[in-house]
Amino acid sequence: MMREPILAVPELALSGISKQFGAFTALKNIDLSVNKGEFVCLLGPSGCGKTTLLRMIAGLERCEQGQILQTGRDITRASPAQRDYGIVFQSYALFPNLNIRDNIAYGLKGRQEDKQRRVDELLELIGLPGLDRKYPAQLSGGQQQRVALARALATSPSLLLLDEPLSALDAQVREHLRFEIKALQQRLNVTTIMVTHDQDEALTMADRIVVMNHGVIEQIGTPEQIYQQPASRFVADFVGHCNWLNATANGPRSVTLGQAELLTSPEQNLPVGKPCELFIRPEDIELLPTWAAESHTALGKLLHRELIGSIYRLRVAVAQWGGVELQIVATHREMANLRIDDGQLIPVRIPPGRLRSFTNGAAL
Numbered sequence: 001m002m003r004e005p006i007l008a009v010p011e012l013a014l015s016g017i018s019k020q021f022g023a024f025t026a027l028k029n030i031d032l033s034v035n036k037g038e039f040v041c042l043l044g045p046s047g048c049g050k051t052t053l054l055r056m057i058a059g060l061e062r063c064e065q066g067q068i069l070q071t072g073r074d075i076t077r078a079s080p081a082q083r084d085y086g087i088v089f090q091s092y093a094l095f096p097n098l099n100i101r102d103n104i105a106y107g108l109k110g111r112q113e114d115k116q117r118r119v120d121e122l123l124e125l126i127g128l129p130g131l132d133r134k135y136p137a138q139l140s141g142g143q144q145q146r147v148a149l150a151r152a153l154a155t156s157p158s159l160l161l162l163d164e165p166l167s168a169l170d171a172q173v174r175e176h177l178r179f180e181i182k183a184l185q186q187r188l189n190v191t192t193i194m195v196t197h198d199q200d201e202a203l204t205m206a207d208r209i210v211v212m213n214h215g216v217i218e219q220i221g222t223p224e225q226i227y228q229q230p231a232s233r234f235v236a237d238f239v240g241h242c243n244w245l246n247a248t249a250n251g252p253r254s255v256t257l258g259q260a261e262l263l264t265s266p267e268q269n270l271p272v273g274k275p276c277e278l279f280i281r282p283e284d285i286e287l288l289p290t291w292a293a294e295s296h297t298a299l300g301k302l303l304h305r306e307l308i309g310s311i312y313r314l315r316v317a318v319a320q321w322g323g324v325e326l327q328i329v330a331t332h333r334e335m336a337n338l339r340i341d342d343g344q345l346i347p348v349r350i351p352p353g354r355l356r357s358f359t360n361g362a363a364l
């Protein structure tokens, strides 16, 4: 006998969420489903509505349109206290007059010994045992955010909400904490939604990224999908770097760029005879050690190089491709092998499978 598959109820299901602030529409018809144990990042530029969405999930912002279900329970109109979550804000938001132990224990109920035990467990969990008698001002920013995390997790909520928790910290602490938060989240298997405007943070931490722009969701996908198959020009530009090439389609998957004919990735369906805009990531363009006149290759002139730690970012002008200035990424080893100076010519190649377009507005 055929059985219906048992579909797990999502930990959180948002449907048709919209939000107006007076005449201003901050969110438009948001649908999002988050599974148990998932780490989801809401990513987008300032003002795109990500914090508003997180605050609506927390019940800190009224939801007048749409529905919010937590494990199937309708919490659309529930007060924050009636919902089951812990939250960490950007600024540490610890009570300055309470020591670390009392800060973490703040939301805990029950017997004193149980609370003590739970706080000890949490201090161990965040790697700060022994600091319980200190006051927030005596801790570094990174330590304070770890305490805020312990406080949010104290009651073992089924949902952890993080509102730009790392953005006030310096770069080194931020990178370290990224890793720690992710490891802790996986260990506890706590469903987590984090707001960030930092693409690296989203790419390194999230199981799925929700890219938002002007109150709408542009794309939902794994970090690889978002980076490798962006669904719109906005996503392609916001996550990672892009070269944009103005060409004319001479076939559904071929274009004329300057004096050259180039093939694009196989899944394209370009508007034949019309102008179209193509994109390629800087790291997808190849630098060749020797020149051979082949299709998809041309000689470019190195205009400028910039060392960015482990890589070089190059600017290369290609006359044969209509004078387009390409941004190309090269490793130290490549640069050492190529032995090229600014102003010199270098063979470059565009692999056909890497050239894509959003012309027609479709995700290709």
Ligand SMILES: Nc1ncnc2c1ncn2[C@@H]1O[C@H](COP(=O)(O)OP(=O)(O)OP(=O)(O)O)[C@@H](O)[C@H]1O
Residues within 6 Å of the ligand: 021, 024, 026, 044, 045, 046, 047, 048, 049, 050, 051, 052, 053, 197
């Ligand atoms: N209480 C409010 N009243 C009026 N407008 C608001 C209110 N809260 C947010 N907004 C507006 O809604 C838009 C979305 O704000 P939101 O804080 O959600 O953006 P964000 O993507 O989190 O950006 P940021 O990272 O800058 O906080 C902004 O234009 C903001 O000015």
